[in-house]
Every structure is written in C-alpha cells, then in structure tokens.
Amino acid sequence: MSSLPPSSTNLKGDLTLLGGSGSTIQPVGDFKAESGGESGLSSTESIPLVNIEGFRIIRLLGQGGMGRVYLAEQTSLRRMVALKLIRPEALAGETARLRFQTEAEAVARINHPGIVQIHSVGEHSDTPYMVLEYVSGRTLKDVISLRGTMGVRQALAILGQVARALERAHEVGVVHRDIKPDNILVTRQGQAKVTDFGLARLKTEGKDLHLTQEGIAIGTPLYMSPEQVGGKSVDIRSDIYSLGVTAYHMLAGHPPFQGKNAIEVALLHVHSEAKPLEAIRPDIPPAVAALVRHMMAQRPEDRPQNPRELLADITRATLGLPPQKDKQSRRRLLWARMVTAGLFSLSLLLTLALAAILWPQKNEIEKPT
Incomplete structure (x- = not known):
C-alpha cells in the first residue's frame, strides 16, 4: 500500500501561498475528514459545547483550522445530517464568516447528485452553522x-x-x-x-x-x-x-x-x-x-x-x-501503435523467411528414391 513519505505529511491542509522570493505560507484550514463522510476520527471534543435547537448531535465527523463537522439528527424530520460549525476562535476576523457564507451560497446554487447538498444555514449564539446532506x-x-x-x-x-x-x-x-x-x-x-x-x-x-x-x-x-x-x-x-x-x-x-x-x-x-x-x-x-x-x-x-x-x-x-x-498524446499513441504494428510485421516476415528456408529441405527429405 502506497502512502506519502513523512516529509509530506505537513502538506495536507489548505494553504495560502504569498508570492515573491520571500514566500510564506499561512494555513486557512485542514479538515481531516470532510463534510458528511464517515472517518472513524476519535476526539475528546466529540460533542460541541453548544446545543442547537432541532438537532441532536451524535459525534464528530471531521475538524480543521476553521471549523468542525458533526453527525447529527434533525429531530423534526428524523433524518441524519452533517452539521458544520465555525470554530469560535476563527470568528475573530471576518474572513472565516465570509468564507462560510460563500460556501453556503456556492453549494446552494448546485443541485446535482454529485454534490453534497445543503439543507439550511443558521446561527446559534453568534456562531454560524450549515446543515448538509450526510453521506455514508x-x-x-x-x-x-x-x-x-x-x-x-x-x-x-x-x-x-x-x-x-x-x-x-x-x-x-x-x-x-x-x-x-x-x-x-x-x-x-x-x-x-x-x-x-x-x-x-x-x-x-x-x-x-x-x-x-x-x-x-x-x-x-x-x-x-x-x-x-x-x-x-x-x-x-x-x-x-x-x-x-x-x-x-x-x-x-x-x-x-x-x-x-x-x-x-x-x-x-x-x-x-x-x-x-x-x-x-x-x-x-x-x-x-x-x-x-x-x-x-x-x-x-x-x-x-x-x-x-x-x-x-x-x-x-x-x-x-x-x-x-x-x-x-495522439502522436505518442500513434507512434506506439506504429511500433507495435512494425514489430508484428517484422515477426511475420521472419516467420515467412524461416518457412521459405525450411520448405525446400522438407521436400528433399520426403522425395522418393
């Protein structure tokens, strides 16, 4: 089984690269498991400190620098959902809140079975949250x-x-x-x-x-x-x-x-x-x-x-x-096919040449005396 070498393990997160010869890197998020999927992730913070009305939070699905995603039951509809909240410490600036809103708007635009759907957004105790489709x-x-x-x-x-x-x-x-x-x-x-x-x-x-x-x-x-x-x-x-x-x-x-x-x-x-x-x-x-x-x-x-x-x-x-x-790529594929065809033709010619050499010998052996 292939895996990344230890030197690459710090490259998993979303990073901001500031250009120029003196480039620096700033993390903007690093979800270990994403919205709506099972991860088997264990955490002592499996249940958030807040209770959001209408939802029974079950366990943590994933977390990163900016937010956490929980498996929850939407009690009014008795369905499982993924509840995404911004970390309290990330709310100090406006960027996290704006990105959260942008994400909600982007997902809401796209109604497609290949996109994790958004059900609703809300705010609890000044903490924005997003209710997403739960994907098993x-x-x-x-x-x-x-x-x-x-x-x-x-x-x-x-x-x-x-x-x-x-x-x-x-x-x-x-x-x-x-x-x-x-x-x-x-x-x-x-x-x-x-x-x-x-x-x-x-x-x-x-x-x-x-x-x-x-x-x-x-x-x-x-x-x-x-x-x-x-x-x-x-x-x-x-x-x-x-x-x-x-x-x-x-x-x-x-x-x-x-x-x-x-x-x-x-x-x-x-x-x-x-x-x-x-x-x-x-x-x-x-x-x-x-x-x-x-x-x-x-x-x-x-x-x-x-x-x-x-x-x-x-x-x-x-x-x-x-x-x-x-x-x-078309040239490479054409060349590969030409090489294959050439080798096949060469093999055929060698076979015919060998047959031509051996055929007279066979006739001489079988010629009656």
Missing part, C-alpha cells in the same frame, strides 16, 4: 489509503462522476478551487460526491465573488494548478488540472509531486512534469495515461477547456483513444 461512506483519500492503488475502470468511473458534478458547477458559475481526494466522498454504492466549497469562486451577474486578492494563491499544494500557484485568476480549467492530479493519485497510489515543504511542492507543478503513469504501472492503457497527462498540462489552454470536453475525453479513453485535442 469514505473520502476518496481514505479509499486510496486502504487500497494503495485503484483499478483503471473504477478510477475512470469516479473521474466521470466528478467531471459531471464540475460540469454543473461550471454551468452556474462556480469554481471549486480545492478539488482533491479529501474533498470527494465515495458512498458504499460507489457514487462520488464533491464536498467542501469553502474556497469556491462564484460568478454573479458577470462579477466574480471571491475572497482572494490577485497575486495570492490559495488551495492545497499537492493538487494546485500552476496558475493557482502563481496567484493568477483561475477558472474551471484549474479544477480540471486538480482533478487530473487526483486521477494520478488514484492510479499511482501517490500524488505526482512531493517535496520537503509546501512551496517546493507547489513550484513543481509550475516547472516540472510528472513521472509518466506508464512507468509506474505498465498495466495502465496508453489512452488513460494520455488523458491524465492532458488534464495536467501546465498551460490551461492545453487542457480540456471545460467539463464537457473532459467527459468526451474520458469516453474516448475507455475506447482506447487519446484525448481529442491533445496532439502530443
């Missing part, structure tokens, strides 16, 4: 940790489900900006659901609503797109890159880039190419490796331009075909 299952990160690597068919299935969820998000003007295995829940039936829109970017009436200034990068370094690392404006193609890194993680058993610290890892996304999946797992079909490579192209214009294109490329990969607009 595990995070994709936990699934990978348990299995080491995933089969190609299962990885493509999850990839397709998340791509459809991103397609709906794109239609309503939402960019997630933190796609990673931790933020994808997998149900017992194998359904994938995207969660945690705390870093989402929203577009309303032609205007962008987000809390990140130009020149400041925010996200998770192991999965950030190159433009995200550079603090540039991002769009859905950044989510496609992060999903490509997630696909790489599923198939290789580890993220493509690892380093001593978050900045080193983030810069690898900008300046380096990942080790080819085929070199790690020879059983991965060339078309699937080409798909992941296409999604992880360093330039946004070289990737699938939207989730619809990505879904078409996923379908092509299942048929053994390279991405439609990825010329480099």
